[in-house]
Amino acid sequence: MQHVSSTLAIPDTGYVPRHVAIIMDGNGRWATQRHLPRVAGHSRGLDAVRAVVEASAARGVQFLTLFAFSSENWRRPEDEVSFLMRLFMMSLRREVVKMHANNIRLRVIGDLSKFSPRIQQLIRDAEKRTAGNTGLTLTIAANYGGRWDLLQAMRQMLARNPMMDPATLDESVLAPHLAMAYAPEPDLFIRTGGEQRISNFLLWQLAYSELYFTDVFWPDFDAAELDKAFASYRQRERRFGRTSAQVMAPSGLSGTA
Ligand code: FPP
Numbered sequence: 001m002q003h004v005s006s007t008l009a010i011p012d013t014g015y016v017p018r019h020v021a022i023i024m025d026g027n028g029r030w031a032t033q034r035h036l037p038r039v040a041g042h043s044r045g046l047d048a049v050r051a052v053v054e055a056s057a058a059r060g061v062q063f064l065t066l067f068a069f070s071s072e073n074w075r076r077p078e079d080e081v082s083f084l085m086r087l088f089m090m091s092l093r094r095e096v097v098k099m100h101a102n103n104i105r106l107r108v109i110g111d112l113s114k115f116s117p118r119i120q121q122l123i124r125d126a127e128k129r130t131a132g133n134t135g136l137t138l139t140i141a142a143n144y145g146g147r148w149d150l151l152q153a154m155r156q157m158l159a160r161n162p163m164m165d166p167a168t169l170d171e172s173v174l175a176p177h178l179a180m181a182y183a184p185e186p187d188l189f190i191r192t193g194g195e196q197r198i199s200n201f202l203l204w205q206l207a208y209s210e211l212y213f214t215d216v217f218w219p220d221f222d223a224a225e226l227d228k229a230f231a232s233y234r235q236r237e238r239r240f241g242r243t244s245a246q247v248m249a250p251s252g253l254s255g256t257a
Pocket of ligand 1: 024025026027028029030042043045046049066067068069070073084087088091140193218
């Protein structure tokens with residue numbers, strides 16, 4: 001199913017964001033503040049992932065997308081990268097059983113060719129196992145970058161339509177090739193850890209997302225913090241380019257605007 005593009009039409013918005021995308025930042029600083037090694041922050045970060053997945057499902061979020069490892073994170077010290085890989089592998093083995101029991105569908109997006117064959121196999125198995133689940137769709141972005149996504153979409157599109165006339169290229173031709181074409185665009189983007197940037201996350205899909213930044217470090221982010229983000233979201237007026245008056249009296253103004 002193709003979802004409504006926020007730049008072509010006005011999507012439905014609800015009380016609870018349908019799709020929440022999160023940059024989980026601040027694990028290292030959380031650990032350093034406690035005189036612990038940085039990797040201890042990542043372990044606690046995994047606990048926060050569990051809490052937020054559970055709280056999101058309970059609140060009726062349909063899609064939760066977590067930035068676990070960016071295409072630029074390979075630049076980190078080797079032992080931190082290998083710890084994150086082990087954590088990822090362990091989660092794919094253990095957590096997937098629980099996810100499946102909770103009707104969660106798991107997807108992993110990113111350039112997976114850089115991961116070990118073992119991890120790639122675990123990803124395929126986990127996706128296959130949970131594919132038929134109808135609850136929350138949890139997407140883990142791993143070795144993901146927004147620019148990588150746009151480029152791979154363009155490559156795929158051109159490979160399938162080599163004789164394509166450039167004049168026919170529009171959003172609806174490219175969008176189905178994006179890694180997360182199965183999900184609506186995020187309603188709410190959250191970044192923990194105090195930085196206020198997108199860091200090459202979902203560049204295309206965040207066009208009209210509401211942005212929420214908090215100083216809370218990711219290991220401390222829990223259901224109560226998620227509720228604060230949702231409360232902020234509910235205060236927002238999502239205009240999608242319209243005037244406030246049009247939003248208040250929307251009759252006849254939907255569609256392209
Ligand atoms: C950013 O904090 C966090 C990461 C690069 C890794 C995120 C990983 C987890 C939350 C745990 C595992 C999750 C899954 C889905 C298996 P940072 O290290 O950049 O923190 P800093 O900015 O304080 O240094």
